[in-house]
Amino acid sequence: MAGEESMAEKVLDIRSMTMTFGGLKALQEVDLSVRQGEIVGLIGPNGAGKTTFFNCLTGVYPPDSGDILLIPPDKKAIRLNGLKPNKITEKGMARTFQNIRLFQNMTALENIMVGRHCRTRAGVLGAILKGPHTRSEEKEIVSISYTLLHNVGLGQFVNEQAKNLPYGAQRRLEIARALATDPFLLLLDEPAAGMNPQETERLMDLIQTIRKSGVSILIIEHDMRLIMRISDRIVVLDHGVKIAEGIPEEIRKNEMVINAYLGTDEGAA
């Protein structure tokens, strides 16, 4: 499976990205790429720098050095370094958060509608005058958002405030909100955290459906069963360094990965 897809075009290409916080090297010269239609898993022990990696990618922190290239299908590569988060989202990369960051007091539908922001235009005057263009745009926002909400299986929660949703539903809503920005690359930060086995199973189906719709996915996850089953390729980080990369079977057998997770004799000394 990975063999035939490795021919596909890259959509994300990161070259030797480094990020330090004071003396702490959170990421050291990490290379990573995602090809079109691929699901890439990013794993590593706690504190390996996975979430920092996402934050650098999405412009929440500016990386110290390295290149982040986003390559929209059939278009020229865009260097993301130094761009603001909202600009990066506009280019077609969306994300979810490890600790759910929904707009708590807005309804589920409104959360997704906010995601449509960067794909719509109505400004102050448009809002006040509410001309035919604004009206049709608003209608479109509602219908797209509603469809997305339905597609992640939350149709019954349309006008429910986000904070009142069950935990698993909140995670799904975050994914729907990210999809509302029309991304071709989706970053998921521990989407299965805190989910029960049934919810995880449904989440896996959802991720596969998203991939089939043509969105490439980069996913951080601690649930090994999930990551081994859905990833085409896995990248392992430990202490900010990439220690392994390969298809799930290779990673499962890799000495360094096992050591990173379980510790070595030297490491314990």
Place this chain on the structure above:
Amino acid sequence: MARFSREKILSDFRQSILVSVWFMLLTFPIMVIRVNTVQKTVQWKWERMLMLGVGVFFLSYIWRYLMERKENRPKDEDKIPWNQRLLSEKKYFYPFISVVFAFSVFLPFFVSEYRVNVLITAMIYVVLGLGLNIVVGLAGLLDLGYVAFYAVGAYSYALLNLHYGINFWLALPIGALLGALFGIILGIPVLRLRGDYLAIVTLGFGEIIRLILENWGKFSKGPSGIANIPKPGIIGLEMNRSQSILFIYYLMIALVIFTIFVVERLQNSRLGRSWVALREDEIACQVMGIDRMRTKLAAFALGATWAGMMGVVFAAKTSFINPASFTFMESAMILSIVVLGGMGSILGVILGALVLILLPEELRAFSQYRMLIFGLSMVLMMVFRPQGIISNVRRSYEYHEPAAAEGD
């Protein structure tokens, strides 16, 4: 239920005794000791202490009952609040709005000129509150210097009229525009900050504007202010004093309606949603593709627009302005209106303004206790109804599913 168990009754009793003893001690010097300076004697009024003690004892029971009720109140999430039904269901909304409209149109014929003047002031505060509501209630930016933009509007009319003879109707949009412009100018450096820092800096900017007006005598005539600002009129129509008050009254009704219309549309637009999202979570908001600075600036500038516009009306109404009208107290007042009324809720802010402006006028008899009542009601409000008189309800959307909705 454990409510009437023996321990509960005993502990309640003990607590109330404690509270009343504490209050008796606290008020001992002012309530009991009466020094007669003429006869050089000291009177001990013990009976007052007893009365206070008994009073506080019962009050503490009432307080506890209210607190308990508040905590045990069943959460009726499914029930739609009356205010939302009033506004969203057409069969309630149109009769409601026409009654309010008719009432406010005919009101000036039944009350005194003084009352009409107070009503004009109240309506000015309604608009100011609605303007600040955009900044504080929707976008969640705590602005303590809102009065600065009010001053900008007032002085722009006064000065433009003084030097260039510009009339009210031209000054109204100019004041609004200048308000927006100042909003953007002040906003660019200030909006990089968040929360408490933003509050402090806006407070500072508000004071700076006032101090400039006070000290730059050549420009603003300093503390002595600008007098003889003409009232609004219509060309070819002479108006006496009471007619012109009436005119401003109707003008304000029109402006209030205009403001409600615009704010309501903004609230339910793409921009309004991004303000609320920004208030809820700044980082998530940016990652969803919203330009933080631009969105905040839009909120700040739009809020300032209303303040600028109301400044012009204020200058025209009083026909005299000086910097003393634009102190921090004004900002605090407008903020109280928004918080008391209900952040983010249009109806709430309107009620808040009417309560806070009209009630003190009606309670002139208790004028010495005005600040006391004001403070007490604020405290009670925040304890029992922190969301304001009318809480903001998110709009619900109805969507009629087309064939496409089969994804699950």
